[in-house]
Each structure stands twice: as structure tokens, then as C-alpha cells.
Amino acid sequence: MKSGSGRFKYTGWLCAVLIIIGLTFSGGCAGKEEVQPVEITVVHGWGGTAQTHKVVREIYQEFSALRPDVILKEQASSDSTIAVEKANDMLAVDRMPDVVSTNGLSYFVQNAVTKGMALDLMPYIEADDELKASIHPSVLESWTTEDGKLYTLPDALEVMGFWYNASFFREAGITDADGNVKLPDTWEEFFGDCERLDAWCEKQSSGMSVFALEDIQVVEDFLLARLAGASPEGLAMASAMPSDFDTPSFKRTLQDAARLYSYSQDVDNIDNARQAFLDGRSVIYFNGVWESDIFRGTGIEGEIGYAAYPTESGASLSYISPSSGYVVYDNPDPGRREASIEFLKYMLSTKVQNRLAIDTGQAPSNPNVDNAMIREDYPLLGNALEVAHGADLQIKSISSVWDAAAVDFLKVELPQACRTEEGRLRLVNGLNGQRGE
Template sequence: MMTTTQRSAALFAATAAVALTLTGCAGASGGGDPTDVNPDGEITAREISWLLSRPADGGVITAMEQIAEEYAEENPGFGLNLITTPDRPSYIQKYETLAAANKLPELFDTDATPFAQKLAGQGRMVDIDLLLEDLGLDGEFREAALNYQRFDDGSLYTIPFEFQLEVFWYNADLLAEAGVEIPATLDDFAPMCEALRAQGITPIALDGQDGWPLERYMAYYPFRMAGPQYVQDLKNGEASFSDETGRAAVEWLYGLGQAGCFQEGFSSTGYADAQAQFTSGRAAVYNIGTWELGNLATEALDPAVRDAVDYFTLPTIDGAVTADNEYVTPSGIGMAVNAATYDPLVRDFLAYALERYPEVYAASGALSPTTGVETTIPDGATPLYARAVEQAETVGSAIAMPWDTQLDPATNTRLQQELTLLVQGDSTPDEFIETMDATLAENVGD
């Protein structure tokens, strides 16, 4: 039986092999013209496939299954085959392996990662800016939803199907018990945590098991201090963790750990358990997106907690270069269109689906990536639900990008590991910076 270390080494080796294979065929044609978004020919119904990484019972898949059934009624013989791998690491390995073998299906999920940008550079993904313009839908999408999907050069090769706000949910009663108010700045977090700890209250519930929630905190200080450009420069080797911005972020996170901001044993706490700590009144703050509105802004919450729940958006810092209404506003993993298999049928289905999708998706209570459609507030929702929906209309254009969608896999994995050690106090800011700058130097350009 393989040990955890052996399995990790094997995964890294497989990922590296895929990356080398992809790099080796960098000059290869994808088999279609990424700019020919309205190809000539008859629409011949057949089954097409979508390789995706989304919850099987989630709003996106539910809406698209309904739309595909409607389309099939008008186009007998059509079918949408969903190839689902909800576990993101497993999905990425499958996606990159298929890409290296030139076996990606008609549609496939991807973040705007360096790997995806290589695919686009090889002409293997349809230009979505051109497609939306051709379909007359370019003005329908939220600017922030499209910007989240763009590569560093501003090009767009994936379609958003979601729109979320990531906020800090808090228990007003617990903050009042500790005699503190919601943080006005990021530098107010540590004092807030110390005051809550003094009252025996867990300050912040964190899903440390999955890595990305703690990594979100790493993104906050740089975004307020230097804007979204910092992580782009970091992954391109034009910035480092030892820079003023990077060091400020590292020291801020180290300070959160020293102040006891997160629950004991946070590194082994999973998603559901972290949320339960907040909804049961055992933790005062919980950082999560509006995809959890149905669980946090609902009358079904424990009455002892329900009326105390509220939220605030990402606090600022002194001298911030980003606005208060600019924070993490993701539009989720995007859907890319394979240029090699793009034909009149795929175009016609996408035209139908993208026209119908906003109405169907918003009816489920979700925020649509488009404007001009009203989200249905579900029965039993608290006023926070409608407030969050309204707030989505006022977000700014700059986005605090999640770093796990920006950094190369090897750097990202090491960052998540080192962040846990830093916050636990098992490494110092200087040790963290030295390790991560060496990791960056090793992986930039891979």
C-alpha cells in the first residue's frame, strides 16, 4: 500500500509529466479556428460531452440538464453527456491528462490558470469574447463575472455560470459579549480575536483541511495594499514574498495565528464541521461565499443563533489601493469550448443554453452571472438573503482573485502547506518567506 508521501509524489510526477507533454506540443494546432465562432454547415443532432467539476446536485448542473432536455425536444437525437468529477484535485489531473492527449470533449471546465492559457495559446479553446459578441450576449454578463474568467492579458476563453460574493459572516451577540465591533480594517482582526479568546469564544471558524480557505486570507492584504496585479506578478516571477507587499501579508497572517484567531485543530477541520461551528454559535466569524446563502440566511437556523447572524465585506487597510466594494467576487470555474470539435450544433446549443440559463438558474435562488434577471428569494429566507442579492449589483470591477486559481499546482500546494505551519506558529515569517521564494524560483515558467 502506498503511503501518503508516496501518493503525493506520484501525483506530482503525473502532473509534471502532463505539463511536459503539453509544453512539448505547444506548436500543435487544435484542429479548429478559435475565432470562427459561427461556422458554416448544417446542424446535425448528436450527443456532446461536458467534462466538469461541479456538485452533481448543484444549481449549475440542474439548470443545464433542464435546458439540455428542452433543447433535445426541439432537436431529436441531441444529448448532453455530463462527465462529472466533483473532487477538484482529481478533476484537474483528469482534465490535464486529456488535454495532453488531445482528447478533451466539446465542453470542459477550467479556471483561468497558466495551464489553460497554454491551451488557448495553442488555439485549442474558442474565443469567448467573440462568441458572446456574435450571439449578442456580450452586454448581458456582469463585468465582474467576465473579469474573473479572463487571463492576465485580458483575453476571455471561458464562460461563467455563477456569480458569488465572499463575505465574513459573524455572530453579533458573540462580538458584543467580547466588547468588540466588526473589523474596520484588516489590522483590527488580531485584536478582535484576542478579545473573543478572552471570553472563551472561538474567533473564526476555518475549514483548514481543504487548504483554499486559509489561502484566501493570504490574498487579502496584498489585494488591499497593491491590487490584483500583485498575484499576477508573483506567479510570473516579477514579485516575491519578500517584497514589502508579500511580507506584510505574511506578518499579518502570522499575527492572526499568534492571536488565536482560528479554532484549535483547524488544519484537520473539514468544510461541514467549520460551518457547523459557526451555525451552532461556537465561533464568532466565518468567511464563506453566497453559495451558502441557503444555509446561513435562513429561518431554519437555530433560533439561538439566527437573529444574531449578519455579514460584512472584506475590510480595508490604511492606504488601500482598492475600493471598499471590491473584494472576492468569483464567478466560479468556467466552461471552455473545444475549438477542435466546435461546429454548428455546439454553437446552436450554446446559443440556446446561454439565452435560457439566467432565468432557469436565478429561479433556484442563485445569483446569475448576467444582469437583467431577478433572483428568486426562497421561502424561509431571512432578510440577509435579499440584502446579499442586492449587494451583488454594487460590486466594483477589481477582484481579489483566489490564489489557488492563479498559482501553478506545485507552488500552490506548497503555499497551502506552509500557511498552516505559519499560522500554527511552527514556522516564522522569515522561514515562510525563504521557503516560498525558493518554491517560486523553482516553479515559475513550468
């Protein structure tokens, strides 16, 4: 009896413990809510069929794979102009996607800020050392407002010098004592080389010229490089919207724009300008380092090089410009805000930045990306980046420092007006007239 009673007490005690444990676990399970993934929408212009577009979409999709707690929905257009216009239309009815990739179309940044819908990214940057370290200093310098706010982060920089066909330079005799291409140090040397190349082109096929210029190239590539390289006065004018365009440096720049056209076969779009260079019908091609993605694997890849612009002083000059990038909606839902910030961190991470460079030819925005690694995997881009980043002077693109109205005016008027004294005077007065309005 004694032993039986003990067994009964032990069994009863064990059952009680099991019941308590069961109730504890069942209560815990009942109180535990299943975490739902956060959904964010990204509007972008990488919806085309080009390989670079496919790569960027793959990168976006990999974010979702890495972050199962975030569902990334894409609203893709075939180019950024269409995508940003759609996002801008949403602003008009007080709506905004979680993230908009402006890809240099900065008007959306200002519109979103004016509407009070753009998220100030600075508090997140200051609170996150990893994010802060992934942002190029020029981005903070260019896009931080006077009251210390930041509303956009690009995942690539605009890096620009000019492309040239080294074989043609050598055949025209523009070499040093060792037979290597001798690039110009000054603008007078540059135009002297143009004269020699023009004479050489005339001896070749009738379809060859030094340049195949599309008008926007002259405004967006040549104009500020020539102005900044003219004098300290010109550098100041190229660094911010001028208060007065009636200066010797600007007038000389307009005269040299006309000289540039005299060595060119005019084309009606950038695709034709690029094709002329690819086909060997032009010697020099103004555009950014991203063109390396198109030149890679072509017949001229081994014959082309990248150069910084000359200046009157002999210093080298390039464009290193942070255009507008991603804009985040100041969503009242903190979970969606945080998920959007995590997406930006992902796009600026060293791994993604390396892939953007190697697979799309874009210049990394993250200053920690090793250019030596890029040069090893992708010599054409790596060498171009090294040339541009190694320039003595670095300026920003015209759309980053001058008013949009002035840039648009030049794109329309400069191609013809720069060729005569009367036309150049009209340009100067027109630009100054805009400042007075």
C-alpha cells in the same frame, strides 16, 4: 353534344392540374430531408446527491426540453475535481467533450488551449449582443488573452467576505450606541474585536473560539484580503503575481496570519470549520456567499450576517472573482459548436441565473440579474451579495492572480511557518526562490 364535350374538357383539365399539384408535393416531400437533432456532451461535477447538485442537473435537463433540436448528454461526476480530471485525461489522447464545466479548476483551460482544442468564444460574443450583455465585465477583464481571445465563461462568480454570528458580537459588547453590531473598519479594529471575542469565549463553554480555521481558509480567504488592505504596495501584490515577496506589507500579513491562528481552534477540513460555526462553537467563518445555501433554514440563520474585510485605510474590501467556467471544444462539426454556444447562452440567461442564485446560493455571473429580487426571495444571499458588491475595493481570488506553485507552497508551509520569525523568512525566501527558477 356541345355541353358534354365541354364537361369532358373541364374534367381533363382538372385532372391534369391535380396531377401536377400531386407531383409537385410529392417531389417536395421527396426532396425535404428530415432535420436530425445535434448531440453534445457536457462533462460536469454536479452528479452528487446534494440538493444543489440536483438543481443544476435539472437546469441542464431543461435545456434539452427547450431545445428539441439538441440532445444534451451528461457525463456527471460527484465533484468537479473528478470530472475535470476525466476531461483532462481525454486531452492526453487528443479528445475532448463538447463542453467541460471546470468550476474553478483553471488548469484544464490552459491544457485545452495548449492542445489547440479549446474554442475561442470571442467571435461568438462579438456577434451576439444578447450573449455579450450577459457576461460580467470582470470575466472579460480576467480571461481575455493578450491576443484578444476568450476560452472560458463561468456561470457564477466567486464572491467572498466573511460570515459572523451577530448574537455573539452583541453579547461580547461589540456594538454601537444603538446596540447594533459594530463591524471593524481597520485590521487593528478587527484584531481588537478578536481579543474581546476571545475573552468572551473563555467565559462560555470550553469548546468555543473566535475561529475554527482550516488551513486552506487562511490562504484562500484571509491572506490576500489582509495583504491588499495593508497598503498600496500590498494591493499591487494582491492584484498580480509579485516579483518580490520581501516587502513590509507581505511580512506584516504573515505576522497577522499567526495572530489569526492564536484565536482559533484548528480543524482538519472545511466541513468541520463550517460545522463549528453552525453549532455556535466559533464566531467568525471565512468563506463565500454560496455558504448561504447551507445556512438557510438552520437555527442560526436569523443570527448571522455577512461582512466585507477591513483595510488599514478604513475602506471595505471583498473578493469578486470570476473563476474558470465552461470550456467548449473547437469541434470540426459547426452544428455541435453552435449547439454548445447555445448551451452557454442558456446558462447565462437571466432566468437561469436567477434560479442558480435562489436555488443553489451561487453569485450570478450575469450583471443584469436584479439583486433586489434575490434579496426579496432569499434575504441571506441577497444581503451577502449587497455587502460584497458594495465594498470599496474588490480583488480577485489568490488562485486567479498568483501562480499555482506559489499557492500550493503556501497551503503546505504557511500554517506552521507563519508563527515564527525564522519560518516567515523561510516562506519569503521560498516564494522568491520559485520566482527565480
